[in-house]
Amino acid sequence: MPAFDLPTVWAFIIAFAIFAYVVMDGFDLGIGILFPTLPAGRERDSAMNSIAPVWDGNETWLVLGGGGLLAAFPLAYATILSALYAPIVAMLLALIFRGVAFEFRWRDPRHRAAWDAAFSLGSVVAALAQGITLGALLQGIAVDSRVYVGGWFDWLTPFSVLVGVSLACGYALLGATWLIMKSEGTLQDRCYRLAFGLAIGTIVAIAAVSAATPLLSDLYWKRWFAWPQVLFTAQVPLLVAIATAVLFASLARRHHVTPFLATLIVFTLSLAGLGVSLFPYVVPPDISIWDAAAPSASLAFMLPGVLVLVPIILAYTAWSYWVFRGKTGHEGYH
Amino acid sequence: MLESLDATLLARLQFAFTVSFHFIFPSFSIGLASYLAVLEALWLWTGRHVYIDLFRYWLKIFALVFGMGVVSGIVMSYQFGTNWSVFSDKAGPVIGPLMAYEVLTAFFLEAGFLGVMLFGMNRVGRGLHFVATLAVAVGTFISAFWILSANSWMHTPAGFATSDAGQFVPVDWLAIIFNPSFPYRLVHTVLAAYLTTALVVGAVGAWHLLRERANEGVRTMFSMAMGMITVVAPLQILAGDQHGLNTLEHQPVKVMAMEGHFRSYPDGAPLVLLGWPDQAAGEMRYAIEIPKASSLILKHALDAPLQGLDSVERKDWPPVAIVFWSFRIMVGMGLLMLALAAFSLLARLKRRLFDWKLLHLCALAMGPAGFVAVIAGWVTTEVGRQPFTVHGLLRTADSVSPLQAPAVAASLAAFVVVYFIVFGAGVYYILRLMSQSPHRGEAGPERDQPVRAAGITPAPAIADPVAPKGGI
Numbered sequence: 001m002p003a004f005d006l007p008t009v010w011a012f013i014i015a016f017a018i019f020a021y022v023v024m025d026g027f028d029l030g031i032g033i034l035f036p037t038l039p040a041g042r043e044r045d046s047a048m049n050s051i052a053p054v055w056d057g058n059e060t061w062l063v064l065g066g067g068g069l070l071a072a073f074p075l076a077y078a079t080i081l082s083a084l085y086a087p088i089v090a091m092l093l094a095l096i097f098r099g100v101a102f103e104f105r106w107r108d109p110r111h112r113a114a115w116d117a118a119f120s121l122g123s124v125v126a127a128l129a130q131g132i133t134l135g136a137l138l139q140g141i142a143v144d145s146r147v148y149v150g151g152w153f154d155w156l157t158p159f160s161v162l163v164g165v166s167l168a169c170g171y172a173l174l175g176a177t178w179l180i181m182k183s184e185g186t187l188q189d190r191c192y193r194l195a196f197g198l199a200i201g202t203i204v205a206i207a208a209v210s211a212a213t214p215l216l217s218d219l220y221w222k223r224w225f226a227w228p229q230v231l232f233t234a235q236v237p238l239l240v241a242i243a244t245a246v247l248f249a250s251l252a253r254r255h256h257v258t259p260f261l262a263t264l265i266v267f268t269l270s271l272a273g274l275g276v277s278l279f280p281y282v283v284p285p286d287i288s289i290w291d292a293a294a295p296s297a298s299l300a301f302m303l304p305g306v307l308v309l310v311p312i313i314l315a316y317t318a319w320s321y322w323v324f325r326g327k328t329g330h331e332g333y334h
Numbered sequence: 335m336l337e338s339l340d341a342t343l344l345a346r347l348q349f350a351f352t353v354s355f356h357f358i359f360p361s362f363s364i365g366l367a368s369y370l371a372v373l374e375a376l377w378l379w380t381g382r383h384v385y386i387d388l389f390r391y392w393l394k395i396f397a398l399v400f401g402m403g404v405v406s407g408i409v410m411s412y413q414f415g416t417n418w419s420v421f422s423d424k425a426g427p428v429i430g431p432l433m434a435y436e437v438l439t440a441f442f443l444e445a446g447f448l449g450v451m452l453f454g455m456n457r458v459g460r461g462l463h464f465v466a467t468l469a470v471a472v473g474t475f476i477s478a479f480w481i482l483s484a485n486s487w488m489h490t491p492a493g494f495a496t497s498d499a500g501q502f503v504p505v506d507w508l509a510i511i512f513n514p515s516f517p518y519r520l521v522h523t524v525l526a527a528y529l530t531t532a533l534v535v536g537a538v539g540a541w542h543l544l545r546e547r548a549n550e551g552v553r554t555m556f557s558m559a560m561g562m563i564t565v566v567a568p569l570q571i572l573a574g575d576q577h578g579l580n581t582l583e584h585q586p587v588k589v590m591a592m593e594g595h596f597r598s599y600p601d602g603a604p605l606v607l608l609g610w611p612d613q614a615a616g617e618m619r620y621a622i623e624i625p626k627a628s629s630l631i632l633k634h635a636l637d638a639p640l641q642g643l644d645s646v647e648r649k650d651w652p653p654v655a656i657v658f659w660s661f662r663i664m665v666g667m668g669l670l671m672l673a674l675a676a677f678s679l680l681a682r683l684k685r686r687l688f689d690w691k692l693l694h695l696c697a698l699a700m701g702p703a704g705f706v707a708v709i710a711g712w713v714t715t716e717v718g719r720q721p722f723t724v725h726g727l728l729r730t731a732d733s734v735s736p737l738q739a740p741a742v743a744a745s746l747a748a749f750v751v752v753y754f755i756v757f758g759a760g761v762y763y764i765l766r767l768m769s770q771s772p773h774r775g776e777a778g779p780e781r782d783q784p785v786r787a788a789g790i791t792p793a794p795a796i797a798d799p800v801a802p803k804g805g806i
Contacts, residue, residue: 052449052452052453053448053449053450053452053454054449056401056404056445056448056449057442057445057446057449059445060441060442060445062408063407063408063411063437063441064434064437064438064441064442066411066415067411067430067433067436067437068434068437070411070414070415070422070426070429070430070433070434071426071427071430071431071433071434072430072434074422074423074424074425074426074427074430075423075426077414077415077419077423077426077430078415078419078420078422078426078735079419080415081412081414081415081416081419081422081735082415082416082419082737085416085735085737085741085745086741088412088415088416089416089745089748089749092408093748093752095405095408096405096406096409096752096753096756097752097756099401099404099405099408100401100402100756100759100760102401103397103398103763104398104759104760104763106779107398107766108759108763146499147419147420147736148419148735148736149736152741294426294427294430294431295427295503295504297427297503297504297505297507298427298428298431298503298504301431301504301507302431302435305434305435305438305439306434306438309438309439309442310438313438313442313446316442316443316446316447317442320446320447320449320450323450323454323457323458324453324457
């Protein structure tokens with residue numbers, strides 16, 4: 001393999017887009033998942049205000065993930081989306097409901113409860129669908145002659161549902177720790193309590209998925225447990241354990257920012273673990289990134305754009321977060 | 335065979351439904367973002383209160399329109415894979431990078447600055463806020479640039495080779511981006527967005543002029559909108575004519591369907607004004623025609639020969655009736671817009687812009703005309719490309735995902751139900767905002783939220799120098 005391999009570079013770019021999406025939309029989907037536990041009124045308004053200026057940018061990473069996959073790995077885009085038709089469509093419909101609720105709930109106080117329910121249900125379904133999609137991808141997709149040949153419900157297995165529930169739990173934890181950072185008073189107190197339970201749930205879920213994944217196929221088993229790379233792969237669970245300890249300690253000491261950062265690290269490590277399992281396959285068990293890659297003319301054309309524009313995007317996104325820094329009131333931005 | 339055909343038809347219906355619904359929002363928000371930038375610039379320049387009032391008034395509507403555009407757009411970025419997986423695999427190397435550039439250069443720009451535009455005036459100050467508004471406006475235009483380039487490539491593919499796996503492989507990116515129909519389509523579509531917005535703003539202005547003639551904000555928006563239509567409507571007809579000539583050069587079969595020319599005319603083709611295209615029989619029934627006028631328009635010569643659909647194999651015919659009628663709807667709307675432009679110019683010259691009731695009624699009636707024209711034009715060009723997804727090279731029937739009809743039918747039904755509930759509610763909220771007239775000290779989105787958060791904290795509203803109007 002040459003030192004500078006375009007499909008590998010692109011695999012990392014797409015992975016970065018997915019990572020950015022998961023952590024950024026993760027906390028605002030998480031707030032949607034937690035919404036039913038917040039009393040109507042100030043607490044819900046505060047929670048909503050803390051994400052209103054940024055959710056739109058967060059969701060754009062999902063579009064980049066989709067668009068980037070189409071552009072860089074068209075075969076993967078084509079087979080994954082036709083194999084996972086039902087969960088993908090469910091996710092899209094769910095994102096519609098939660099996306100419009102941001103504006104609609106302010107425009108229609110009489111039906112605010114209904115739009116809050118749409119926001120919450122949409123967030124739950126989107127999170128579950130994303131997790132199920134990931135689980136179904138991990139367990140493998142049947143492809144023959146560049147076309148999906150499996151059945152309509154191949155995606156629905158105990159494993160994929162486990163991943164779905166795990167991701168929803170993890171998003172809720174991200175949401176709770178985000179709100180700890182952005183809120184005060186009763187909402188913050190509530191989020192400390194919620195985050196504690198959700199942290200336990202997330203750790204159990206990570207352990208369950210991590211234990212189940214190597215059993216799915218020989219490939220994953222060897223990835224994690226073959227000598228000598230077990231020396232490297234074992235670092236991942238070790239670091240997760242350290243980050244978890246930091247998370248619990250910071251929750252107990254009622255730190256404002258550390259719980260969110262610790263959760264981000266747990267998510268980063270989980271995604272790194274996912275990379276260990278999958279790489280270099282993009283549609284297991286048959287399609288590698290080199291099989292799926294677009295011609296190098298396409299990959300090379302987009303590369304300068306990504307290298308120049310993504311740092312700029314990150315800069316103005318950071319600026320936007322900076323503008324809306326600090327604790328959010330329930331009164332909107334003044 | 336029949337089953338796969340049904341799945342293809344359902345996949346097409348689903349795509350047509352979701353893209354048509356989606357297209358309504360950007361065709362409004364492209365124009366509205368520019369209008370908002372103009373209003374804010376005028377406010378910064380003149381310091382007149384009416385401009386910031388109008389800015390805030392339309393900003394609330396923009397927030398709703400933009401949100402619906404975003405969520406319906408996310409659907410589009412995944413529908414290529416769910417419904418057109420073979421097309422995605424084959425054409426992805428060419429159109430994928432164009433869409434990736436759209437996300438990188440436009441979507442992030444819009445989304446990144448939207449939060450500041452909506453909620454950040456008091457946090458960043460006027461200058462930076464204007465920069466955010468400009469960034470959103472420029473972002474909507476860049477978005478149109480890339481997506482129309484990708485779309486145009488499907489009509490007039492250029493700059494590619496074909497690989498062993500049947501993929502289109504990019505060879506010359508400049509030729510791909512600036513493919514033959516792209517400049518025409520870009521100008522025509524962006525002008526359409528400006529016209530659509532001007533018609534909506536004009537209709538809202540007209541509605542309030544009919545009731546409160548003295549409102550300065552209402553007079554200003556009506557005058558600006560009518561001025562815009564007076565300038566853009568004639569330009570759009572010119573641009574449409576040029577786009578049509580470009581189509582004749584590169585996609586003559588589409589023009590045959592638009593004109594309803596089933597047979598060839600070696601010595602001058604008639605302009606069919608109305609008629610009933612009978613695809614099975616291959617003839618135009620009940621035609622009302624102007625002899626030789628089509629040759630005059632398309633070839634600038636009365637006796638110029640024009641080929642008809644009889645020169646093309648039937649399997650390459652688009653559905654003629656749809657293309658024929660949608661084209662006439664679009665052109666009809668365009669002529670009505672031109673008439674409104676002339677009427678408003680006359681009223682302006684006679685200094686009766688704000689008290690000619692008939693003009694206001696006409697402007698009100700024409701409020702939705704832009705949307706009708708945009709959708710009709712879209713149908714004309716997209717259905718006119720059939721039976722291909724990539725013109726002349728990849729057939730629609732060979733582009734579809736390996737789907738079973740029940741799955742597509744179920745998801746189509748889900749999309750229809752959800753879209754009508756969600757976007758029905760959204761349109762209702764927009765109309766309700768429009769039904770209120772703009773006022774001095776108009777509240778923006780960041781201000782009326784606390785007030786609408788149900789009277790828990792009325793204090794900020796009282797303390798504010800620019801007090802909001804209170805609840806709904």
